[in-house]
Amino acid sequence: MTTPAQGLHTHVLDTLGLEIAAGEHPPGQVLRTDELAQRFDVSRTVVREVIRVLESMHLVESRRRVGVTVRPTEAWNVYDxxxxxxxxxxxxxxxxxxxxxxxxxxxxxxxxxxxxxxxxxxxxxxxxxxxxxxxxxxxxxxxxxxxxxxxxxxxxxxxxxxxxxxxxxxxxxxxxxxxxxxxxxxxxxxxxxxxxxxxxxxxxxxxxxxxxxxxxxxxxxxxxxxxxxxxxx
The missing domain is CATH 1.20.120.530 (GntR ligand-binding domain-like)
Known part of the structure; x- marks a missing residue:
């Protein structure tokens, strides 16, 4: 059974994943954790969990003092x-x-x-x-x-x-x-x-x-x- 927290995680992950895959967030764009939390009305913990999943797929990368950056298509794990x-x-x-x-x-x-x-x-x-x-x-x-x-x-x-x-x-x-x-x-x-x-x-x-x-x-x-x-x- 899916819990409310899992449902929120899935919703945010699918929405961001679809947007990145569609080019709505071009390579190099910085995604702000606070802005994402406000947009989806979720905690920053949920956003960070989603970012970790997207990082595992090589769609984004986190860097100190920069934030979460969308990676170019050639870096993605296209077999995922x-x-x-x-x-x-x-x-x-x-x-x-x-x-x-x-x-x-x-x-x-x-x-x-x-x-x-x-x-x-x-x-x-x-x-x-x-x-x-x-x-x-x-x-x-x-x-x-x-x-x-x-x-x-x-x-x-x-x-x-x-x-x-x-x-x-x-x-x-x-x-x-x-x-x-x-x-x-x-x-x-x-x-x-x-x-x-x-x-x-x-x-x-x-x-x-x-x-x-x-x-x-x-x-x-x-x-x-x-x-x-x-x-x-």
Missing amino acids: PQVIRWRLAGADRPRQLRSLTVLRSAIEPVAASLAARHATPEQCAELTERALGMVATSRGQQLEGYLEHDIAFHRIVLNASGNEMFARLGDVVAEVLAGRTHHQVMFEDPDPAAVTLHVRLAEAVRAGDADEAERLTKEIAVGALHELDVLAP
Whole structure:
């Protein structure tokens, strides 16, 4: 259960994070603790806690006699799921989605190839279950249900690769998929061809066919980029 203090912390953090990500506070701008406390009607303790979180994401830095300064974009931890979410909520969404989808297209085919070699029987079964869940929710505008299965599917592939660096990208992929859905950058009903590719990918991983798993994942990535070209040009 969220306490009132936690709710205030979340509100201030999300508001400032969204504003910084949108460029409303340009690099070099100094954020004053007292002014923020007055603006949000919260204690300076809450503001300091929020600043610490933003510092951990490298969005701001605190310096003596200067205060809290907004850092340039290239300093940000762009792999942080919350930073991704904030950036996808802004006007630069199409470029961000494309950048993240290109990242996925470079990594996920390799992860799928490795998953075909290393996935456990339990992971194969769960992958098939999630693929069938995607089929079941791909019609009738069940996008939230579809999203749940889609995120789980891709997490399993990354985890089954046996590469801990790939596995850590699960939250990044989850934010990309959620961002596409929540900002209406995907069709009302998922592309049937894409759904079928996920089913075939689950089969390839279960069969241990690394080359086919890699090829199918590349096709999924190409389809995702095409969808962006149509819906977020």
